[in-house]
Amino acid sequence: MRKYLFFVVFLIPLVLGSEEEEVSVKRGKPLVIEGTVSGSSDKVYLIHTSSSAPVRVQSEVIWPDNRQHPVVFMIRTENSVKSWRIPSKSSGNSSEYGGTLCRGSAVMKLIISTNSEDTQEFKVNVTIKDPEEIIIKPGQINSKPALISPTTQQLFQFNFTGQREDQFLLKVTSKQENPVCSLVSVQPLENCPEDLYDEEKDMRYGGSTVFQTMLKVTAIVILKKDYPKGVNIVILAKSSDSDCYLKTESHGVPLDRSMEVTISIEYLSEDPVLSTCAVLLFYLVIGLLGGGLSLFTYRTFGFEFDGKFRKQEVRLSHRVKSAVTKTKSKSISMSQLSEPAEEADEMRLNSVVSSRSISMNQFEYENHADANPDEIVESPEERDSKCISGDELNQQNTTTDGVKLKFKQPSKFFWQNPLPPPDQADAPTTGTQTTHNLLFNNVMRSRHPSENTETSGLKVKKIVTLDLTEILKKRANRKEVTVADMAVHYNKEYFPNFMRMRSELFLWLILLAGIYYTLPVFQLVYYYQETSIRSGDLDTCYYNYLCLYPWGPFADYGHVFSNVGYVISGLIFMAIVRKRSYKYDKLCSNPIFREEDLKMNHPKFTGVPETYGIFYALGAALTFEGVLSGCYHVCPTAVNFQFDTTFMYVISVLVFLKVYQFRHSDITQTAHLVFLVIGVALIVEVIGIFTSSEFFWIIFVTGYITFVIIFINQVYYNGTGPNLFQRVKSLLTGKCSESPTKVLYKKLVPTILILLVNIAMAVFFFYKRKPGVSRYILSIMMVNMVLYIIYYLSNKIYYRFRTNNWKPSEGLRILTCLYGVASLLFMAGAVFFFLKELKTSAGTPAESRNLNDSCYMLIFDNHDMWHFLSAAGLFYLFMFILTIEDYNMPQPRNTIPVF
Numbered sequence: 001m002r003k004y005l006f007f008v009v010f011l012i013p014l015v016l017g018s019e020e021e022e023v024s025v026k027r028g029k030p031l032v033i034e035g036t037v038s039g040s041s042d043k044v045y046l047i048h049t050s051s052s053a054p055v056r057v058q059s060e061v062i063w064p065d066n067r068q069h070p071v072v073f074m075i076r077t078e079n080s081v082k083s084w085r086i087p088s089k090s091s092g093n094s095s096e097y098g099g100t101l102c103r104g105s106a107v108m109k110l111i112i113s114t115n116s117e118d119t120q121e122f123k124v125n126v127t128i129k130d131p132e133e134i135i136i137k138p139g140q141i142n143s144k145p146a147l148i149s150p151t152t153q154q155l156f157q158f159n160f161t162g163q164r165e166d167q168f169l170l171k172v173t174s175k176q177e178n179p180v181c182s183l184v185s186v187q188p189l190e191n192c193p194e195d196l197y198d199e200e201k202d203m204r205y206g207g208s209t210v211f212q213t214m215l216k217v218t219a220i221v222i223l224k225k226d227y228p229k230g231v232n233i234v235i236l237a238k239s240s241d242s243d244c245y246l247k248t249e250s251h252g253v254p255l256d257r258s259m260e261v262t263i264s265i266e267y268l269s270e271d272p273v274l275s276t277c278a279v280l281l282f283y284l285v286i287g288l289l290g291g292g293l294s295l296f297t298y299r300t301f302g303f304e305f306d307g308k309f310r311k312q313e314v315r316l317s318h319r320v321k322s323a324v325t326k327t328k329s330k331s332i333s334m335s336q337l338s339e340p341a342e343e344a345d346e347m348r349l350n351s352v353v354s355s356r357s358i359s360m361n362q363f364e365y366e367n368h369a370d371a372n373p374d375e376i377v378e379s380p381e382e383r384d385s386k387c388i389s390g391d392e393l394n395q396q397n398t399t400t401d402g403v404k405l406k407f408k409q410p411s412k413f414f415w416q417n418p419l420p421p422p423d424q425a426d427a428p429t430t431g432t433q434t435t436h437n438l439l440f441n442n443v444m445r446s447r448h449p450s451e452n453t454e455t456s457g458l459k460v461k462k463i464v465t466l467d468l469t470e471i472l473k474k475r476a477n478r479k480e481v482t483v484a485d486m487a488v489h490y491n492k493e494y495f496p497n498f499m500r501m502r503s504e505l506f507l508w509l510i511l512l513a514g515i516y517y518t519l520p521v522f523q524l525v526y527y528y529q530e531t532s533i534r535s536g537d538l539d540t541c542y543y544n545y546l547c548l549y550p551w552g553p554f555a556d557y558g559h560v561f562s563n564v565g566y567v568i569s570g571l572i573f574m575a576i577v578r579k580r581s582y583k584y585d586k587l588c589s590n591p592i593f594r595e596e597d598l599k600m601n602h603p604k605f606t607g608v609p610e611t612y613g614i615f616y617a618l619g620a621a622l623t624f625e626g627v628l629s630g631c632y633h634v635c636p637t638a639v640n641f642q643f644d645t646t647f648m649y650v651i652s653v654l655v656f657l658k659v660y661q662f663r664h665s666d667i668t669q670t671a672h673l674v675f676l677v678i679g680v681a682l683i684v685e686v687i688g689i690f691t692s693s694e695f696f697w698i699i700f701v702t703g704y705i706t707f708v709i710i711f712i713n714q715v716y717y718n719g720t721g722p723n724l725f726q727r728v729k730s731l732l733t734g735k736c737s738e739s740p741t742k743v744l745y746k747k748l749v750p751t752i753l754i755l756l757v758n759i760a761m762a763v764f765f766f767y768k769r770k771p772g773v774s775r776y777i778l779s780i781m782m783v784n785m786v787l788y789i790i791y792y793l794s795n796k797i798y799y800r801f802r803t804n805n806w807k808p809s810e811g812l813r814i815l816t817c818l819y820g821v822a823s824l825l826f827m828a829g830a831v832f833f834f835l836k837e838l839k840t841s842a843g844t845p846a847e848s849r850n851l852n853d854s855c856y857m858l859i860f861d862n863h864d865m866w867h868f869l870s871a872a873g874l875f876y877l878f879m880f881i882l883t884i885e886d887y888n889m890p891q892p893r894n895t896i897p898v899f
Helices: 002-016 272-301 309-328 339-359 380-384 435-439 468-476 496-501 504-535 557-561 564-588 595-601 613-634 639-663 671-690 694-716 724-733 745-768 774-801 814-835 845-849 862-882
Strands: 020-025 031-037 043-049 055-062 071-076 081-086 096-101 107-114 120-128 144-148 154-158 167-173 182-188 210-214 217-223 231-237 259-267 396-400 403-407 444-447 463-466
Touching: 020 031, 020 120, 031 043, 031 107, 043 120, 055 071, 055 081, 071 120, 081 096, 096 154, 107 120, 144 154, 144 231, 154 259, 167 182, 167 231, 182 217, 210 217, 210 845, 217 845, 231 259, 272 557, 272 564, 309 564, 309 595, 496 504, 504 613, 504 639, 504 671, 557 613, 557 862, 564 613, 564 862, 613 639, 613 862, 639 671, 639 774, 639 862, 671 694, 671 774, 694 745, 694 774, 745 774, 814 862
Parallel strands: 020 043
Antiparallel strands: 031 120, 043 107, 055 096, 055 120, 071 081, 071 107, 144 259, 154 231, 167 217, 167 259, 182 210, 182 231, 396 403, 444 463
């Protein structure tokens, strides 16, 4: 196209027969050309210059009356042709145009023409510029100011000559209160002068050209490998603001659409490799310190960061030894025992003593403030040195082969009444029944099929049947229901599939969903990034361009890598859960602790049910959150924002579900149903990307409130109350299908508060109705998760600090409290960094860049700090939940209340 235009420049003077006028211009002495032109009289000037330095041309047409016939300007050098017209569609009412030729020549030809029959007066100012005026050097002190408008283009250059660094940041800023939508284009230096694109219609074209729209800030990374000779920087105000304003409104823009800008080149001084090594080294040191401290405290003091299994082992050893001793002391003559039985009892008694002696001294002087409020073991010397005072009347002492055990009264406040002795408080109420019968009292019956028929050849050992009516009846008594009533199915021997669906299956579904979700997501976002790089359209991805460090295959390496905190935290948490699971299995399978001796105090039947599937799933979800968040930051856009929030949904649901499962093991929803609900949320999220109609928001809010009511009904009635459809049917028919139940105000008040909070959120969402529901869905899940945790903790606190019949086992370990405080501190710091928005995909790319800011530390900005701190906050939240029921570990389940 430019070649054809070159011939046109020569043909016009020949056809019109215009005479050429020779003029000259020197550096420091601008050339001013004034004259008139009409359809029958064109002007041709031969401009002689003294060098090939850049040339600035400023033209003006004085009061053009006929805008249908603009004045056309063409200027030709030895290697290029440039043309423009006044007025033009892009210039609007402007009668001026200014541009820079990156390289002049000894002779330049200027041709001015028009088709208007009226005479048009023009003025042209030609100035030879010093090359240093358009060459930008690195450093803020070398920044250059410039004025741009749709008819005033600015050209600057940058080259790598004498520069040691290989990457720099081009930064263009404006302090104008009402910025004009502009366009910044970076082109290879070798494009000058033949293929320099400096008009709005073509600034996006050319090989290796990259461009951005701009309001107040724009930033482009310049790499030496992409532009070995340097770059041309072209800046021009656009003729319209349509490409830059969406979230905000354009108002107060100058009529001539001019704007003052400042152009600078800055060093990208940080090294992504060193930043990566620093972060990984930090996590390695923290991991080694944590592991070393855990090993040291366990070996030295018997203190565990992930539970209280060793103390439980010592406690059970005492119980077993006491049971064995009582058995030997029964009024049965030793001569009536067979020698093998006598030897077996003696060997077992010795093994119990040996087991206890290993850990005896490690618990003798443990601080009672953090001790389990059930039992404290003391040495004989310490016990003998104390006198029993009036405050110790409720303390009970036992002696087993000369070893004295002291059961201390747990710490209480002045308003609380003393508790009965532990043996009396925890004494079984079922006579001599076995542990299995204690657990499944009146709800389970078992029989051998061979008992009814002699010819039965079946090899089935046992058939189990449950009296579901009796189970539901007992659970419906919401005031007296215990964990034992809600954990009837918690027995892998009888109900392996039941527990698998509500525990282990969560991990497998997380892994499958994560793999199948991550692979196509990464392919998609990486394609977006590569398309942006190949096309040069830097408006595709919503980066923080002021803290952009490309490295390896990623254009924004810092934001991708900073998600490593989620991955490391998730993997470490899964390792901790595996360690705790191993300790629990080892404790339950210890041959010393027989169910015949411990009965209801056997670890299989004490504490809240120890299921680890959801804990594993939480660790895996945190890991995949890091992976998916990293994928999102490969090329952040409004469309793929859902990738960053998917596993946040999963984490919030699983945290709530795990806390709920502690005391509602049997009625916890199965894994496939939970993931079905999450899938529905994702479907709604996708629909919300493409529509924001009022009808959609009505359906969304209605479904939200309906779901909350069903959820509250489940919690209030412990899974035994009438469902929503039964309630509706009763209202429509006027018939009550069941007898009225007593209102439990202790659960009703928080239930109503939770419902009101959700209704308020629904009203707020409907009022705002902003496009995209990702943040709304995440808010719903996170708020309800927090509300339920608060509800759960408030009930534990109530049972721990009430006046009568208070339960020491409902207290929290000091370590658990420290986990909770650490989680709150880290999350508060994360929110502090998150609140300063550095980009937004809800607006245009230009609006998003207005929020960009420089790095906070190394190659990481505020959002990266959010990644690091929120990962730590979630990790400590998981640890808080993992250890929240440690004090209930030795408690029989029929003494643990349900709330």
